[in-house]
Amino acid sequence: MCVAQFSFVTPSNHALQIQAFPISLLSVKILQARNITIADILSGTDCYVTLWLPTASKEEARTQTVLNSNDPMWNETFYFTIQNQVKNILELRIYDEDLLTKDDLLFTVLFDVAEVSPGERFHVTFILNPERSEELDVEFIMKENLDDLENITTNYILVARPVSCLNVCVAKGKSMKYLKEDGDLQLRVKGSHEDTWKTVFKSGLVECFQFHYPTHWEPELNGQLQHCSSNGGQDKQNSSASLTIPLKLFSVGQEVNVVLPASEDTNLELKLHTQTCSEHLDVRLGFDLCGEEQAFLHKRKKVVADALKSVLQLKEGLLDHEVPVVAVMATGGGCRAMTSLYGQLSGLKKLGVLDCITYISGTSGSTWTMSNLYEDSSWSQKDLERPIREAKKHMTKNKISTFSLEHLIYYQNELSQRAKEGIATSFNDLWAVALENILHDRVNDFKLSDQQHAVNQGQNPLPLYLALNVKENHISTFDFKEWCEFSPYEVGFLKYGAFIRSEDFGSEFFMGRLMKKNPESRICYLEALWSNILAVNLLDVWNKLSSTDECWQKLIRNKLRNIEINYIPPKSSSYLGTSWMCPDGMLFKIIRNILTDRPLHHHIHNFLKGFHMHKNYYQESQFSTWKDSRLDQFPNQLTPLEDGICLVDAAYFINTSCPPLLRKERKVDIILSFDYSLDNPFQSIEQTGKYCLEQGIPFPRILLSEEDKKNPRECYLFVEDENKEAPIVLHFPLVNDTFQKFKEPGVERRQKEMAEGTVPLSGNCSRYQLMDFTYTKKDFDKLLKLTDYNIQNNSDLILQALSIAIKWKKCGRK
Template structure:
């Protein structure tokens, strides 16, 4: 973070966003008692544009004294506007109204100096206003850096010892690996509702049985896979134990009847829960209803566990560090295709990859201004984040249109070219809700109704914006860190970006790409191997191919995904992808959700008997599959089959996993040039 001295203004910046010094104006107002009137009241409004508070409104009674605070950038030279609507009476039949306004520039007000101003509302009533300014601390509660936080660096130091011991055991090495020889291995789980949750349990169980779970440094997830992660991390030593207990608990909730979730009793409880959150100053939406309903589905009642509580599960490096992913989008009127920003969550921090701005996880949901914590709100229970990461009904219908139309690339290019051509001769409105496809519909009320229907996000999670008040650096667009993640037309317009928004709107990351890769692709994390767990039923390579294409466009190191027609038609259990030419590209092991050799083998190398063949039938495809996205209840048999299948697929791919780890170790030891090329088949 750099400090720039410009006309005595100390700017704090990471070359993407800028924090300016902040001052606080203390305004104390009182009404002098009137000898003439028995009762007097005044409606007072104080307004100061550009401040965190913006406006204060109150009713002042005679003799009362109230104080208000305004936080503002020190060198903005703002002005305070006071307006008093005064009402006096001797009784119901004798009422008089008057008003008075006053504008007070603060340019000449010295720090610490108290100034008294009298505002006359009527002949007998005065408003006394006392003003005093003070400078606020230069300390920022938002971390403006692109490197990893200190807590994560400490975790990595401790986890490296666990990983080194795990690799020594797996490969039966005679000597310990040196620090620089230990690769960073990550599990990347996609979304897929209960199917993803169940499958991830099976895959982690398989890694545990192979002794490879201790070789993992990170686990990232989105949507349904985050449900597995948040459940596991309630146990501070989960990866050091047998996973049978958490799996049985997940199974119990998956097979239970969900009808009571929306019973009258539960609905009354949900209503009271949301009312209480509103009282605490937390913005509520239908997403909060989804959260408490999901809590009932995944648990038996209130679960007080929070994201920051997961620090206990990683403070000694005893488990991999969990990373969760969401998308920040425009609340309405702009599709995810046109604007999206990756937002990552860890037990330590929540932040935006593009801006290099992070806050403590326990402060997520609190109110900030210019990097300072203004109002500390209670940290929400984990269910509210689980709902955020998996708000699968928040799909924007414009995104569906884009997805459907993207099958015809020429038509897509034609549409985009038309938009660009129109915009050359069309000045968009000042509103940030300008829609790039406005040429398609005429203006008018009908268009507004259609647009609202097409862009409504019923389950978005609206929350206080911790980038509130920041300015964009004048050269932000050229910075390499910003360029890595800029991927939309609006990125070139600073007043359209998140620091200009009052709140942030977070949705399931799967509405752009069903992946949780972005946090793992931060160059600061130096991930060497990614185990890609895909839970798609229709296209087991779509997510990994889209991720590869996205990385190619963004200049992010990632191997090319090359597949034969046979692979696409009959996918196997594991694929190894390596970029031999780019020494910064991770090795990727991709695990599609398929039922291949499991049909004939109940264990790796152990064939099924004829009487056991039915157990190898797992109905992954078709509309009648029990594993469809919106199905929240499985039979015991369906749960067990999916669990055993994903466990088996991992253990049956042991040689692939060891090959990838072996290559990574060799590369860490002597560089990629000395390692032998490998065959992705």
Template sequence: MGSGGEKKQLFPVSMVSVRIIKANIITSKDSLSASDCYVTLHLPTASPEKFRTQTIKNSNKPVWNETFYFRVQTEIKNILQLEVCDADPVTKDDVQFVILFDLAKVRPGVTDLELFSIKPEKEERPPNYESLEVEFKLAETSGPLEQLISNGVLVARELSILDVKVKKEENEKLLKAKKNVVLTMRESYEGTQKTSEDVDSFRFHCIKSWGPVLKAKLQSVSREEKNDSHHLLILPLKLLPVGQQVKVALPMEEGGTLELYLKVIDCPQNLDVRLGYELCASEQDFLHKRKKMVAGALNKLFHLRRELLEHEVPVMGVMATGGGVRAMTALYGHLLGLQKLNLLDCVSYITTASGSTWTMTDLYRNIDWSQKSLEERIKVVRSQMLKSKYDIISIERLKYYHKELVERVERGHLPSFTALWALVQEAFLHEKPNYSTLSEQRQALNQGQNPLPIYTAINVKDKNVSTFDFREWVEFSPYEVGFQKYGANIRAEDFDSEFFMGKLVKRIPESRICYLEGIWTNIFCPNLLDGLYWASSPEEFWDRWVKDVTKSEEDEGYVTVYKPPSSGTGKLCEIFNDILTDRPLKGDSHNFLRRLDFDKGYLQQKEFSEWRDTVLDAFPSKLTPVEKSLCLIDIGYFINNSGQPLLKPERNVDILIALDYGINSGFQQTEMMAKYCEVQGIPFPKVDITEEDRKNPKECYVFSDEDNPKAPILLYFPLVNATFKEYKAPGVKRIPSEMNGGEVNLSDDSPYKTMHLTYTEEDFDKLLSLCTYNILCSKDHILQAFQCAIQKKQNIWLGGLNISSA
């Protein structure tokens, strides 16, 4: 299946048999006795169950000769995990070694015999020492074909829906007798469901080709009374007619039956997750409208002889870093500067991270904010900044937070510390709760009247894996929330609803914008390992980061065999790693990629490879689709840079204005971005900084790559107080009484440190004026970048016309 957009196709389902034959020289951790070995088998693309052989006691060469069968779809990546375990009656069983085997190696109609062995490193041992012998056979089944939907990386499989109903009066009788009905379908999203006073109807979503089975039983409602009754009904779904309600009798232990009403429905094949790397239709429509506005603005700026055609209009993106209230204030100043130069109407995208997101979520409450003077809005923000914040943790506020969080969980959202932090943050930033949502920001885009805002976060593992080993860029726009890496997106209003195999299975009301701000700006979400790396020298951090990025090249081998840590030292290392990598104050969101499978050739797809930068990418069983929830954190805990969405080739950004709000960071963020692009093969200009610039940075730097037309022109604005010390406006020197206004403290004892949440009126005004000035005095650089971008696009599309011929 090819990559790019979503494609549907029919494929046969196959059956693979796995015969666990024997093991050789299994060393027991117990020196007093031989091993008591068994083998577990787990193929998550075929079944949620983990199967196991019998235990062969007191043998270092156990023989099983047990066969297990799996229904598999060969068009997806099927990785079988085998674990050789030593049973221990007292402590947890020891895992001797683990095998990850790609079933793509098994040839149809051929018996494949594999000997999995851990190769000893220095000492000579027999070739079958500590090995497992397994036989594989693969054959197509005679059943119906399965329809797959894929973008070349992720694959959605056909679902079946089972509706089950118990008559209300019958359910009431059972409850009075302190009993209820327990329904289980292990192959389904829902798993197990039970009747209660409020629930007598159920829906199960299950993967059709897995051959799902419904199991039902009656059990005691009382927690004190143990009820180990077996399932009284076991019913494969394939025995039920599709689209017809069927009455089934569930036997009761005291005699009689309970009637269950079942109906199987074929799930519609249209997905609620958009699988594709292209821009969504809404964003494409926005760009069409926005380019008309940009063309009009450029016509006024340059007095063109004719208005630019759509394909001649440059796409400009503004990229802001994080930095708490400093970033929020500075972004207001930079946007005000662009507005004063009549350049704000030339911007198509604005991306933000951490504190700079507060500026955008505030502005987009007004549907035509960029068409009005920003100075009025800034007055309101200044007023809020100067107010006392002591009441945000008052008794009344705490009661409000508790009530809000309880109601949020009742609506179906996952409980998390991030939600509490979001409410505290909202109380700090706003006089009253902000009831707007991300999807409502579309109203500010429907005529192309404002730039498209994109908010950024990264998805990480909540424990056991560091940010440096696993992180995935996630972007939020008013249209969609998506993973660039997987080419998977959902509508903004569906974020944090429950999904299974690309289908929306439980709609949850859209969160207020403050809860998303809690994700984008969670200063409490790093683990200890993140802190240790950031606390190290820049060179140490840089070396570690680049090493992790470059080592992501996948191993094309079919088999991975490894020995888990099991010695005392290994266990201690595991415990220490847990402490370092755990995120106790994290946030959880429902995973909209849940249970999507991987295409058999996903590692070879350019779009996936282009954004791949974690060490787990070659192991689909460890990637995000297997997780129940997402762990989304502030992007600043890996790289304080929101520019990744603007590097998406489909957005074709021509000019990138990078606004860096780091204090004394010395070009670090733009150099990291350039290095990231170099390693990933993303077109980006080289960033060369002289020693003089590091000592005495200027307001604006321009970087371009004339040899690569796909690389954007980069205008980099560090947070510096250069000529503003002497000039209150471009070309207008300060008089002696005005010199204090140019003293903006950006040193180590700055009032603008990230953890400072309130400013004096003087400090606020100085930072705002500085950033506005830095844009104003860089007007020529920005205009020249537009001229170069227009000329480049005309050279490509119109065969060499220049700006004067327009």
């Protein structure tokens, strides 16, 4: 067999591969089931089986129904064209048909097709319920077609397959007089990106559509002509016509004319032709940093080296490999986080350390500070008095007009305009424009990609924003979440190694190709997304209150069992195992839906849509770093199969923005951890440490004494000499310690100034609660000065950390 192969090696030595592999034909014969007695007690069940293999088709196949039998026999065969380089998980569902109510789902079997070897007849007996000897017999045959090769592109986690485009032009002119004005033609290619197009006859004479679909799926074009009038419009009775055309009948580039009867003597003409889409991907697959970020790092290293020489009073400048990567990590906390981050950055500026910073990461309220600062392309080179003064003005203004009738009308017009542009809107968009009014009091046209001007010369640290991708319904954030990072250059998922240009976020993608370019959203919509507190479900709230959902997880896990009983699994590394899931009872479903529904979630176009998972994705080291939920081992449940993504505040899991900084490609040496929690100043850093330990991510051990937890200090240095792969962490909890007696480092307060050192950070009487959006000028100034002071007062620890990092770099830390 001749196999064409091309490999593009990234700087991190992780190859992006384009290679041709043969297509295989999988036949699945549903033989029989035995002792199926769950649903009906007085009579036998009316069983049928459905088959769903989402890597081969969006169509769900099904057997005939065998009536009134506890031992139904089908002997029906189904065929799937598959690519063995992707993870093919066949889902078999056994139903009990009911004429009066919804059919009862009895069992779901997940079968890894990797168990079937080419040329082998593979018989499996699935033990559905060993207590009642309920079983299902299935036979599999795999035939590999060495003459039919398919080019795939993969980073060994995601796989992009060839895509074809069906062009359809509908000529309506000759038929319009015979059709009702409200008549329409509906065209559908199931499994395509577009799925369905509909044309109304009263609009235009010719209308063209496109359907993009995986080439080797060979779907059908289905057409339904509705509300046409026969006899030249004199017969008023509605009628319809339909067509079904397998696309495999078309040769690439061949034009085919299809005639659909519109009336007794008039036809509707459709012109069809297919073409192969380019193999170029608009989604970047790979775990290395994008070229723009690498160029930024090269420029920023010179700025950092000069700043370190000045701050540490070094006699000689640092060589490139001796310059440490220093990052600021800011947590969420609403306006409290926004105000505090201004104060801490101001403190770093006064120490001369701000130019030593390479990255600033944030989530939730801290992103409001970041997005404001990066409107100025040289903000870190200036005094921060102007942006702080602007923030203070908006924090202390009266916000009663935010939801006035005038503003509500504006909000409605704004959302209507977004809908016209093809952008799905939600309640979160209302939060976005209201937040824009709160923070800016004006329409701010600034966008995330505009921040490139603030880093193109390495003049400022590179901002990184973090959100969580969660399931819209039926599962808690604790049970499924994926880190999604934003930079001025790219937006992407850490787990999948998939990134798009920041200006393309919100556009429509399919199998890595850009299908429809939507306008880039203003920054306020991203600020609302990064601080999306509206997509919470009751189970998330319960998890936060109880810090555990072990009981609920146990209930879920009891529904899933392994059925590898009658055969020894192959030794292939792609094998994940075969499982079955017992269906939920009605009460369980009701409780689950109540607990996990996200009534105010925000739906965003999924730029991973259409991708398939590589056959060995679960063993890939980069994926393994970030996999942290049971769903990760079920590829049919992962994000590439979703039409949209649901992004929420990272604090739903851990109030941290660390994950982008912990990517090994960024090689971060020091993290300045700015925590804005009120009640527990160490919870976030401890949770981050525990998470990293479980995931195998280098991170220092967070060891705290009872005295530390009872009376926290302003700064903690966490460093492990024996673990130089872990970054050095300087943790700054939000506490009021020596600031009570000192107005500046080394300058004690006078008796009449003592009140200025009282900053109410704890208790229900605190003026800095999460939902407080209005501060008095005095409260704003106190919090700002406190956080500024806490940085300056711990300059010795900051300089110590910088010195340690440089020493490590000189000793060979990469």
